[in-house]
Amino acid sequence: MDPGFFAQYLINGLVQGITYALVAVGFTLFFGVLDVIKFSHGDVLMLGAFTALALFLGLDQLSTPAWLSLTIMLCLGVVAMALLGALLCKFLVLPLKESPPLNTLLITLMFGSVIREGVRLFFPNGSNPKPFPALLPETSINWGNLNLRLDSVILIFTGAMAIVLTHLFIQKTRMGLAIRAVAQDEETARLMGINFNKTVLMTFALGSGLAALSGISTGLYYQEINFSMGLMLGVIGFSAAVVGGLGSIYGAIVGGLLFAFLQTLGAIWFSVPAYKDVFAFTVIIMLMAWRPTGLLADRSAERV
Amino acid sequence: MSDKLKLPNIFIFLICCVFLIGCSDQPETIKITFIGPLTGGVSAGGLGGRNSADLAISLRNESPDSNYKYELVPLDDECKPNIGVQVATKAAADKNIVAGVTHYCSAVAMGTVDVYHKFGLPVIVWGAVLPDITYGNDHPEIHRVNGTMINQNMVAAEFMTEQGFSTWAVIHDTTDYGKGHFKYFKKALTERSGTILGTFGVNPDQQDFTAELTKIKVLNPEVIYFGGLAPTGVRIRAQMDKLGMGQVFQGTSGIVSDAFIDGVGELAEGVLAFREGAPTEKLPGGKMFMRAYEARDFNEPAEAYGAFAFAATDLIIDVIEKVGPDRTLIRQELNLIREHESIIGPITFDSHGQNTIALITKYVIQDGSWVLWEDSEYASGNRSLK
Numbered sequence: 222m223d224p225g226f227f228a229q230y231l232i233n234g235l236v237q238g239i240t241y242a243l244v245a246v247g248f249t250l251f252f253g254v255l256d257v258i259k260f261s262h263g264d265v266l267m268l269g270a271f272t273a274l275a276l277f278l279g280l281d282q283l284s285t286p287a288w289l290s291l292t293i294m295l296c297l298g299v300v301a302m303a304l305l306g307a308l309l310c311k312f313l314v315l316p317l318k319e320s321p322p323l324n325t326l327l328i329t330l331m332f333g334s335v336i337r338e339g340v341r342l343f344f345p346n347g348s349n350p351k352p353f354p355a356l357l358p359e360t361s362i363n364w365g366n367l368n369l370r371l372d373s374v375i376l377i378f379t380g381a382m383a384i385v386l387t388h389l390f391i392q393k394t395r396m397g398l399a400i401r402a403v404a405q406d407e408e409t410a411r412l413m414g415i416n417f418n419k420t421v422l423m424t425f426a427l428g429s430g431l432a433a434l435s436g437i438s439t440g441l442y443y444q445e446i447n448f449s450m451g452l453m454l455g456v457i458g459f460s461a462a463v464v465g466g467l468g469s470i471y472g473a474i475v476g477g478l479l480f481a482f483l484q485t486l487g488a489i490w491f492s493v494p495a496y497k498d499v500f501a502f503t504v505i506i507m508l509m510a511w512r513p514t515g516l517l518a519d520r521s522a523e524r525v
Numbered sequence: 526m527s528d529k530l531k532l533p534n535i536f537i538f539l540i541c542c543v544f545l546i547g548c549s550d551q552p553e554t555i556k557i558t559f560i561g562p563l564t565g566g567v568s569a570g571g572l573g574g575r576n577s578a579d580l581a582i583s584l585r586n587e588s589p590d591s592n593y594k595y596e597l598v599p600l601d602d603e604c605k606p607n608i609g610v611q612v613a614t615k616a617a618a619d620k621n622i623v624a625g626v627t628h629y630c631s632a633v634a635m636g637t638v639d640v641y642h643k644f645g646l647p648v649i650v651w652g653a654v655l656p657d658i659t660y661g662n663d664h665p666e667i668h669r670v671n672g673t674m675i676n677q678n679m680v681a682a683e684f685m686t687e688q689g690f691s692t693w694a695v696i697h698d699t700t701d702y703g704k705g706h707f708k709y710f711k712k713a714l715t716e717r718s719g720t721i722l723g724t725f726g727v728n729p730d731q732q733d734f735t736a737e738l739t740k741i742k743v744l745n746p747e748v749i750y751f752g753g754l755a756p757t758g759v760r761i762r763a764q765m766d767k768l769g770m771g772q773v774f775q776g777t778s779g780i781v782s783d784a785f786i787d788g789v790g791e792l793a794e795g796v797l798a799f800r801e802g803a804p805t806e807k808l809p810g811g812k813m814f815m816r817a818y819e820a821r822d823f824n825e826p827a828e829a830y831g832a833f834a835f836a837a838t839d840l841i842i843d844v845i846e847k848v849g850p851d852r853t854l855i856r857q858e859l860n861l862i863r864e865h866e867s868i869i870g871p872i873t874f875d876s877h878g879q880n881t882i883a884l885i886t887k888y889v890i891q892d893g894s895w896v897l898w899e900d901s902e903y904a905s906g907n908r909s910l911k
Contacts, residue, residue: 222743223743226739226742226743229739229742229768230736230739233733233735233736233739234736236735237733348564348565348568348603349564349565349566349568350566350756350788352787352788361769363769366742366743368767368768368769370767373767439732443732443733443760443763443764444763445732445759445760445763445788447566449730450732453730484733484736485736488736488737488740489736489740493699493725493726494725494726494727494736494737495699495726495727495728495731497736498728
């Protein structure tokens with residue numbers, strides 16, 4: 222294959238892979254700390270994108286410069302979803318801590334439906350796909366058959382930075398230490414004086430903030446968002462987290478990139494590219510049968 | 526004693542009232558359903574169709590010659606076959622609804638034809654173009670005022686080869702609509718000198734097309750043919766730009782809407798598409814329709830198929846005026862329609878209920894609007910597609 226086309230596939234796959242990895246990191250954080258699967262994660266992602274869009278529409282009325290609009294959308298979108306994640310944890314997840322895991326799974330699934338239908342019904346014309354503003358520079362460079370756009374590079378870099386910062390936060394800060402301690406042994410962590418509730422709320426806020434970032438990145442890249450965008454992204458993100466090894470951040474990154482790689486490969490191989498998701502999910506199922514605890518779970522003794 | 530008489534007196538009074546109301550000069554209200562996508566990605570076409578059907582009803586209700594009062598029952602199929610079957614069943618099961626003006630999306634129309642047949646509800650399709658909707662069954666209830674995608678793709682293949690294009694990559698959605706377009710375009714193209722270098726069936730809800738487009742970039746066709754609806758078309762055209770692809774983008778009737786131009790913005794320039802019938806303003810009754818439509822101050826434009834929804838509703842009303850509000854009589858009368866005057870020209874239903882309209886119009890987007898090819902600067906040579 223021509224190196225230019227190969228590089229083009231690689232860049233396309235990387236943009237998607239980083240988006241999936243951001244979602245997968247959220248799933249892995251929630252599971253690592255509290256052993257719960259938050260199935261409203263995809264819908265929180267979607268709500269983050271819609272919150273940013275609503276902010277943009279407001280800022281546009283005030284003729285705010287594009288860079289300032291983008292900064293405000295990004296910051297407030299992420300903060301709003303972090304807050305929502307913490308509230309969801311406080312009022313829906315923590316009260317069910319002692320009940321069977323299925324209850325938490327169901328309640329977050331239902332909460333996701335409420336968010337999704339809420340946006341559909343109450344956002345103006347919420348049923349229709351919404352054009353998302355193109356706020357990133359559209360400069361592109363042609364190297365042979367590769368067309369490298371600056372917005373793709375910015376999104377890959379931002380996503381990667383967010384994951385690196387999350388990793389550093391968990392590894393290098395006091396709160397990160399608390400998160401790791403709770404992930405390893407809740408009882409001992411409590412005995413050592415760690416504020417369990419605060420730690421868990423912080424983890425949910427962090428994961429949900431990353432979901433918002435992923436939603437906004439998706440909007441900026443495809444310049445369109447819709448109320449059901451979180452469904453597929455949520456399923457893919459969850460699959461990526463599971464195949465990488467639930468509880469492992471490295472696993473989430475590997476899972477996210479692997480899924481995007483499989484989708485790209487499926488689109489190249491099959492004459493009907495609609496089969497690319499079937500192909501990607503089939504490979505994921507086979508990998509899960511081969512390594513039920515995930516690709517990287519065994520190598521990482523420490524969760525989160 | 527007087528107390529005992531009071532109650533029967535009240536009953537007698539009420540019965541008299543009911544009788545008097547029944548004998549009043551108020552015409553009977555007849556319900557006609559309109560079904561189309563009122564929400565979702567292609568709702569622009571559906572809302573335009575609903576408004577146009579509503580206009581036909583209002584104009585007839587204002588006419589002193591009308592024997593009945595008409596009421597439109599609009600239902601939303603969301604352009605989804607499962608929702609379409611639900612609302613079609615709801616309408617068909619309602620005995621007060623005597624006929625329907627139904628469906629913009631072919632996949633939905635295909636799913637609902639059996640429902641109308643089962644319940645005996647006569648319907649006229651106003652926008653869906655898949656041939657099998659009328660030709661794939663023998664249901665006497667199903668009619669269609671707009672043309673099919675067979676003629677559309679024949680004209681498209683002929684026109685594009687005449688313009689000197691010889692290689693295509695095809696992207697089509699995997700619904701009946703997209704697959705149908707691909708089938709008939711391929712058939713028409715192979716009869717000429719065109720070559721399809723690659724075909725890509727995609728999910729209509731798919732968001733990322735960069736892998737498919739990169740593969741097309743490798744094939745390097747002159748034209749990208751897209752068989753699908755506006756929302757998917759918007760994504761593909763926008764992502765072509767992200768990959769630096771300058772191929773001509775050729776669509777079908779499914780993208781002929783203002784929503785496509787709004788979604789794509791400046792990248793819409795030079796996009797081609799083909800549609801059955803003539804542009805609304807050039808239809809026999811197009812000017813009257815547009816004047817009446819504008820006078821109503823609807824919130825949405827009539828869109829490309831609005832005139833067809835108007836014509837279908839008007840035809841149903843004409844039939845009801847003639848034979849009365851009875852499903853069987855309406856169906857029988859519709860099957861006899863020949864050279865019936867309408868705003869889209871004379872309507873003649875063949876043995877499958879298909880209007881034998883064959884006129885196809887070529888469109889190109891120029892300066893942010895759909896322009897008739899013959900009137901465009903591309904046809905005059907001032908602008909170039911390549």
